[in-house]
Amino acid sequence: MKRLTHTLSNWSKNEYGDIYAKVKEFEEIIRKTEEELLTHNTEAHRQQLHLTNANYIRYLKLEESILKQKTQLQWFKEGDANTKYFHALMRG
Numbered sequence: 001m002k003r004l005t006h007t008l009s010n011w012s013k014n015e016y017g018d019i020y021a022k023v024k025e026f027e028e029i030i031r032k033t034e035e036e037l038l039t040h041n042t043e044a045h046r047q048q049l050h051l052t053n054a055n056y057i058r059y060l061k062l063e064e065s066i067l068k069q070k071t072q073l074q075w076f077k078e079g080d081a082n083t084k085y086f087h088a089l090m091r092g
Helices: 002-015 019-039 041-080 084-091
Strands: none
Touching: 019 041
């Protein structure tokens, strides 16, 4: 199990990197690409913006999936016991 965990962790780092940092990077790239498109409205710039948006959405979905998994894991640990976490969830 330890070898599998290590192997999967390395694969994830190589394949995706830091997903939270990637999302912020794509936001900046999109901002710059949109500015470039405003000054030079060409087909190449539109295609670049479309491709960047597609990758950005991909990483947003990955980030959402990770956060959802973490929330479910916390719920599994805390359960519906009479905890601050449970009451905060019910109020929310």
